[in-house]
Amino acid sequence: MIGRMTATAPTVPLPHGAALPMLGLGTWPMDDAEAERVVADAIGAGYRLIDTAENYGNERGVGRGLRAAGIPREQVFVTTKFNRRWHGVDLVREAFERGLDRLGLDYVDLLLIHWPNPDQDRYVEAWQGLARLLAAGRLRAIGTSNFKPAHLERIIDATGVLPDVNQVQLSPLVTRESTREFHARHGIVTQSWSPIGGQKTDVLREPVVTELARRYGRTPAQIVLRWHVQLGLVAIPKSSDPQRLRQNLAIFDFALADEDAAALTALDRGDAAGADSDAFGH
Numbered sequence: 001m002i003g004r005m006t007a008t009a010p011t012v013p014l015p016h017g018a019a020l021p022m023l024g025l026g027t028w029p030m031d032d033a034e035a036e037r038v039v040a041d042a043i044g045a046g047y048r049l050i051d052t053a054e055n056y057g058n059e060r061g062v063g064r065g066l067r068a069a070g071i072p073r074e075q076v077f078v079t080t081k082f083n084r085r086w087h088g089v090d091l092v093r094e095a096f097e098r099g100l101d102r103l104g105l106d107y108v109d110l111l112l113i114h115w116p117n118p119d120q121d122r123y124v125e126a127w128q129g130l131a132r133l134l135a136a137g138r139l140r141a142i143g144t145s146n147f148k149p150a151h152l153e154r155i156i157d158a159t160g161v162l163p164d165v166n167q168v169q170l171s172p173l174v175t176r177e178s179t180r181e182f183h184a185r186h187g188i189v190t191q192s193w194s195p196i197g198g199q200k201t202d203v204l205r206e207p208v209v210t211e212l213a214r215r216y217g218r219t220p221a222q223i224v225l226r227w228h229v230q231l232g233l234v235a236i237p238k239s240s241d242p243q244r245l246r247q248n249l250a251i252f253d254f255a256l257a258d259e260d261a262a263a264l265t266a267l268d269r270g271d272a273a274g275a276d277s278d279a280f281g282h
């Protein structure tokens, strides 16, 4: 159960009024059984943001973990995402209902278009579907994932409705500068997936990162996650390890000097070092 002293992440306000914790738990590639165990443990450790997706095949386990954690539903921010087959105004409502059913919830806090899939060119319809759900009060926030500024411009022009969040691959090696600038201009919150570099975790072996870890007396992951926070980015690191899970959340009691944060940003290898959502999606 939750101790009184459990530390949670501060929150950032979203354009449509919800409050998003500044650090959350990623659940890919956990299966249902692992997600159930880790989600319950993470909530006990103070996590209040859980990220899942239809595509991960673990929403049932995430839902069971939420219930096992035994805290009021409204204290946890739950994000899920839907696949390309649901890109249509009415199809999005069906994707939403099916997601709720798998999660065993009455609502999700945030629903994302997982990838734009420009080859099928129906993400504007998907966005219209999400805007309708939001207007009907069925969820608290809506957003996109892996959208480039050109994709975002199209959905905003078509509907006048801003995404609360755009979740993109982002780390010191792929800093997505132009995407972050677009978000800042419009007030869209940036969420970082693979925030510590993903399963290969190259980022954590960068000499700049390991040197800062030594100097600050922190782990390489804590240094990188703190960099996200200081740039105003919401990171969702995945860990199934109880100790790393706790370490990753323990980043709100120190700060990187500006020049150290800048040295991390300077590791950028450009957008081409990350996934290209004009070429890949599901």
Ligand SMILES: NC(=O)c1ccc[n+]([C@@H]2O[C@H](COP(=O)([O-])OP(=O)(O)OC[C@H]3O[C@@H](n4cnc5c(N)ncnc54)[C@H](OP(=O)(O)O)[C@@H]3O)[C@@H](O)[C@H]2O)c1
Binding pocket: 025, 026, 027, 028, 029, 051, 052, 114, 145, 146, 167, 168, 192, 193, 194, 195, 196, 197, 198, 199, 200, 201, 204, 219, 221, 222, 236, 237, 238, 239, 240, 241, 244, 245, 247, 248
């Ligand atoms: N929107 C999208 O298209 C999209 C795409 C990919 C991912 N995501 C979301 O983003 C989340 C995070 O991305 P990700 O899982 O690709 O990458 P990540 O969180 O950057 O890295 C996860 C990897 O780092 C390890 N790790 C975690 N904490 C660590 C620490 N303190 N020290 C050393 N290693 C550590 C994990 O292993 P252990 O578990 O063994 O600790 C795992 O192998 C996913 O889980 C998913 O929810 C979204």
